[in-house]
Amino acid sequence: MSISPEIVRKLEAFVSEKSERYDALARDIWEHPEPSHQEARSSARYREWLAAEGFRVTEFPEMPYSFCAERGPDGEGPVIAFMGEYDALPGMSQACATVREPLVPGGAGHACGHNLLGMGALVAAEGLAALLEAEGTRARVRFYGCPAEESLGRIPLVKAGRFNDVSAALTWHPADVNTVHRYTTSANLSLVVRFKGRASHAGMAPHAGRSALDAVQLFNLAIEFMREHSPPGTLFHYVITDGGDRPNIVPEHAAVHLYVRAPVAADVHRAMKRVRNAIRGACLMTETTADITIKAGKCDFIPNPAVQEAIYEAMRALPLPVPSIEERAFAVALQKTVAPADRCATLVPIGAPLSLLKKPLHLEVGDFGEGRRIGGSLDTGDVSYIVPTGQLNAATWPLGVGAHTWQSCAASGSSWAMKAARYAGMSLALAGYLLANQPARLDAARAAHRRVPPYRSTMDV
Ligand SMILES: [Zn+2]
Incomplete structure (x- = not known):
């Protein structure tokens, strides 16, 4: 079934x-930025909105400010x-301006x-619910409120089985290009290792002390040597978060914060066996003890081809937004603030042509990233191990503007970004419409999903 112009018009x-x-909702959230684990206001705005639109809202106990909102026949259909x-x-506070100008010095920013992202997903949920209800299709639409993406992510929700009965999960991310998200991401694990030794006067009785900092340094050295003998794509990055108190005291306590990153989740589990051995070795050599705290961990993203195809068809069926002269x-002005040599950093990892950079905005639908893996990690990865999952990127930002910059914060408050977010939401709604109405597509999504390895969170090490 191709997408009828009538459905596009209705949506x-x-x-x-x-x-x-x-647009006012997205702007309001932008004006009231709340960092991870503090999203009380933002979450409430979505919950209230969805409840008023006839969604059944359930808050989840696994994470503060997480919830699910459902519309459609209770317990029936996909x-x-x-x-x-x-x-x-x-620390990313920034005005909607083309110069660096924090709204609140040191404050948070989008x-x-x-x-x-939240507004686009809301457009998708409401848009699809409206289309399905108009046609009497037996299917349910859900909006998952996923807090703390920048830190822990939705892993506790995934582990609690909150996604288990989903037929297809869809999402998107703001970016500088429009593309179906063909590329995969890396798996990771964030952990803190705290070593404990014995304090002593470093001048008078160093022999009586056992240095926790020595243990940190020997552990880090082991990690350095491990790099050469780890499979390609396995990365270790660390910072020393505690190096003791002062040089004339043999450090009783010291700690290192380590990230293990690898192409797939199973590689992280394999790497962690060796990391544990290195911790044991450091303890043995220094006569110290160690304590491990798992902070966060994400699986790699496994795009489902059937879901991705529905998204790609939907993106091409919808008219792309058109910028005003001011937008x-x-x-143009914002793009100029990124050094020309740095502009390709957003495009190279996903294989998008650098010729795109001749223009300020990406105003077509790309198809980038097939067979590629980026170094970053997403909590959508864990969802993709549980159910068929797909996502897209929409060009909310000028070409060459990457995430986590003041430029992306400035652009995210602009009217252009709102238009692009609505386009992303409509694309997901239309993709959901194809999946809900065509059982063969969901069959294909399920068949592809059977090839995904069993889920094991990288945090379960
Ligand atoms: Zn993000």
Whole structure:
């Protein structure tokens, strides 16, 4: 079934009627940035909105400010889920301007565009619910409120089985290009190792002390040597978060914060066996003890081809947003603030052509990243191990502007970004429509998903 122009018109009419309200919501979240684990206001805004639109809202106990909102016949038909995020980044406060200008010095800001991400997912959920209800299709639509993406992520929700009955999970991310998210991401694990030794006067009785800092240094040295003999793509990055108190005391305590990153989750588990051996070795050599705290961990993202295809078809069926003269001028000015040599950093990892950079905005649908893996990690990865999952990127930011920059924060508050977020939401709604109405697509998604390895969180090490 191809996508009929009538369905596209219906969806566009539904969304355009509410566009001012959607944009005001995304702008409001942008103006009230809340970092991970503090999203009380943002989460409440979505919950209240969805409840008023007839969604059954359930808050989850696994994480503060997480929830699910469902519309459609209770317990019947496939479940099409959209995942929304709303956390901001500490220290990234920035005005919607083309110069560096924090709104609140040192304050948080939406430099990853999650104010847009949540709104786009909301457009998707409401748009799809409206289409399905108009046609009497027996299917359910869900919006998952996913807090703390920038730190722990939705892993506790995945582990608690909150996604288990989903037929297809869809999401998107603000970016500088429009593309179906063909590329995969890396798995990771964040852990802190605290060594404990014995304090002593470093001048009078160093022999009586056992240095926890020595243990940290020997452990880090082991990690350095391990790099050469680890499979390609396995990365270790660390910082010493505690090096003791002062040089004339043999350090009783010292700690290192380590990230283990690898192509797939199973590689992280394998690497962690060796990391544990290195911790044991450091303890043995220094006569210290160690304590491990697992902070966070994400699986690699496994795109489901059937879901991705529905997203790609939907993206191409919808008219792309058109920038106004002012929006274009803003994009040109913002793009100029990124050094020309740095602009390719967003495009190279996903294999997008650098010729795109001749323009300020990406105004077509790309198809980038097939067979590629980026170094970053996403909590959507864990969802993709549980159910068929797909996602897209939408060009909310000027070409060459990457996430977690003041430029992306500035752009995320702009009217252009709102238009692009609504386009992303409509694309996901239309993709959900294809999946809900065509059993063969969901069959294909399920068949592909059977090849995904069993889920084991990288945090379970
Ligand atoms: Zn993000």
